[in-house]
Amino acid sequence: MTAExxxxxxxxxxxxxxxxxxxxxxxxxxxxxxxxxxxxxxGAAGTPSCGRNSFxxxxxxxxxxxxxxxxxxxxxxxxxxxxxxxLPVFDKPLxxxxxTAYEWLLNLPEVHEGIVFGQCGGGLNALFAAELLxxxxxxxxxxxxxxxxxxxxxxxxxxxxxxxxxxxxxWKNVRRYIGPDRKRYAKLVVRRLQAAAQTGTSRxxxxxxxxxxxxxxxxxxxxxxxxLLQGGTRMFILFGSNDAWYVxxxxxxxxxxxxxxIRRYGDGQIRTLSIEGxxxxxxxxxxxxxLRETLSSWFAEDEWRSVGSLDxxxxxx
Amino acid sequence: xxxxxxVTTDSDATFPAxxxxxxxxxxxxxxxxxPDGERIFVYAHYPKHAAKAGIVVCPALLxxxxxxxxxxxxLGRELASRDMAVCRFHHxxxxxxxxxxxTTSISRMCSDALAVARHLRDQSAGVPIGTLxxxxxAFVAAACVAPQPPQAPLVLWDPVVNAEGxxxxxxxxxxxxxxxxxxxxxxxxxxxxxxxxxxxxxDLLGYPLPHALHEExxxxxxxxxxxxxxxxxxxxxxxxxxxxAADLGQAMEKAGFDVTFESVENGxxxxxxxxxxxxxxxxxxxxxxxxxxxxxxxxxxxxxxLEDLRREEPx
Numbered sequence: 093m094t095a096e097x098x099x100x101x102x103x104x105x106x107x108x109x110x111x112x113x114x115x116x117x118x119x120x121x122x123x124x125x126x127x128x129x130x131x132x133x134x135g136a137a138g139t140p141s142c143g144r145n146s147f148x149x150x151x152x153x154x155x156x157x158x159x160x161x162x163x164x165x166x167x168x169x170x171x172x173x174x175x176x177x178x179l180p181v182f183d184k185p186l187x188x189x190x191x192t193a194y195e196w197l198l199n200l201p202e203v204h205e206g207i208v209f210g211q212c213g214g215g216l217n218a219l220f221a222a223e224l225l226x227x228x229x230x231x232x233x234x235x236x237x238x239x240x241x242x243x244x245x246x247x248x249x250x251x252x253x254x255x256x257x258x259x260x261x262x263w264k265n266v267r268r269y270i271g272p273d274r275k276r277y278a279k280l281v282v283r284r285l286q287a288a289a290q291t292g293t294s295r296x297x298x299x300x301x302x303x304x305x306x307x308x309x310x311x312x313x314x315x316x317x318x319x320l321l322q323g324g325t326r327m328f329i330l331f332g333s334n335d336a337w338y339v340x341x342x343x344x345x346x347x348x349x350x351x352x353x354i355r356r357y358g359d360g361q362i363r364t365l366s367i368e369g370x371x372x373x374x375x376x377x378x379x380x381x382x383l384r385e386t387l388s389s390w391f392a393e394d395e396w397r398s399v400g401s402l403d404x405x406x407x408x409x
Numbered sequence: 410x411x412x413x414x415x416v417t418t419d420s421d422a423t424f425p426a427x428x429x430x431x432x433x434x435x436x437x438x439x440x441x442x443x444p445d446g447e448r449i450f451v452y453a454h455y456p457k458h459a460a461k462a463g464i465v466v467c468p469a470l471l472x473x474x475x476x477x478x479x480x481x482x483x484l485g486r487e488l489a490s491r492d493m494a495v496c497r498f499h500h501x502x503x504x505x506x507x508x509x510x511x512t513t514s515i516s517r518m519c520s521d522a523l524a525v526a527r528h529l530r531d532q533s534a535g536v537p538i539g540t541l542x543x544x545x546x547a548f549v550a551a552a553c554v555a556p557q558p559p560q561a562p563l564v565l566w567d568p569v570v571n572a573e574g575x576x577x578x579x580x581x582x583x584x585x586x587x588x589x590x591x592x593x594x595x596x597x598x599x600x601x602x603x604x605x606x607x608x609x610x611x612d613l614l615g616y617p618l619p620h621a622l623h624e625e626x627x628x629x630x631x632x633x634x635x636x637x638x639x640x641x642x643x644x645x646x647x648x649x650x651x652x653x654a655a656d657l658g659q660a661m662e663k664a665g666f667d668v669t670f671e672s673v674e675n676g677x678x679x680x681x682x683x684x685x686x687x688x689x690x691x692x693x694x695x696x697x698x699x700x701x702x703x704x705x706x707x708x709x710x711x712x713x714x715l716e717d718l719r720r721e722e723p724x
Contacts (some may be wrong), residue, residue, distance in 0.1 A: 104439035106426050170479075172482060373615070377616075381614065
């Protein structure tokens, strides 16, 4: 049970950036600090850091209740930050903004290491900034853009049916299919089958010379992940079945670079999860709740304790 | 008259974040008002010199809260650079504030706004405090401006006057979204209303609308909240003034209010504004939208005209 932080543990801050400021809210731990800071990089196109239905605020308070220092911030021109909003372009993400906010967080005396949680475009920003973030231990991305445009129609990678079936029939998944949430998982399976059918159709049309274009092998997105994994950063990628890049994600998961990275580094270091619904913009309360619970359990793991964290008496452990 | 609940005092105010913008010549501060567990997030914009007047910006609610956010921010900064003090805030249970949204009521929201107005008046040497309310925020703005002196203006952006009509539109938008996204559940409008009655709230595009709040809004009249104290009112609407807003304006005029109608064209809908895209094309990103759109510019013009008029009046 965690003691969720209230605003008494929160401090609005102005973070100097490029001759002006970015607005943010620091939520300090309401229990023994872990020594780990979490930067919440919201969707990069203007959403204030409190998020839809206060998702960012409630997540920050919940994580602070687990002992994390959490900083949510607004990009310049978004939310309460002054400036002009720069909409992110796929290969020019808002890296400096993420780096500045992360460094501000890690300059706090009690914070030694960090995790970045990026939503949608915020995930892309975080990934592209990651190599510049000292002490980065974890990176969570929800529905990040995997390519400049979602390529729903152009996936020609074959789905390895055997592997897919093996995954779907894994005992953990089977338990879900017969559990209380069976209706939702059944729908998810249907969607996956539809995606697989689409992939198969695309492959057939490609083989017949009727069009289709291979998903670019080694996209910048996945190329950026590899060195982070080599450096020991843990990753968690979540997609909603209605998200723009979901089909691309499924194809990558079936037989793409993502699948190869999971095989190589193990699901302890890189985890993926599909949630039914839309994670982009979080337009359903049920999805907000499921995402929050999923993130809570990932962050609750004891591994997220900095080597230099403090014990309950405030001593360095 | 609504009974205020949990009215906060300025002794509970903490504003740890402050900045000065030399380019715009304004000061900004952010912090919280109110007792622990019920703190209201407030963001204030002050002019470099003493403020001539103040405005409390009552935010839009539910789905409109984020959709209108940048306009409120832009207005705050523009007004502060014209020697007006502005406070924006998040109602309890929303944004960065504390508290639960599901237990909210119009009286609680009005009490949030009144606490912010008191704080602003204390910070601005007792200048008259006008209010601005967007969409459902019109209810709160009307109640907040009522105790202010008659020269304090009321600005309403696309006011929602008919709460039942609002719910109908919201349910229609929710239905269209469900169809478009093929979401896990696609209940009909009547199913959603039944859910709201049975469970106490309904999911409207990612925000819970509490049944009790909806019932309360159906019963409350914006004109009643103004307590019959005439003052200048600006009603800005998207496109031609809708019948509800026109009726409200006419009723206000009958009651002696000085009402100005303005309509702005920006081609967007409150329900179907394009959601914030995760990535943009080079062309879109290269041309950022202007910070002050038609709502803000129209309001600035009207406030300036109001000020000029007052200056010309014999003392």
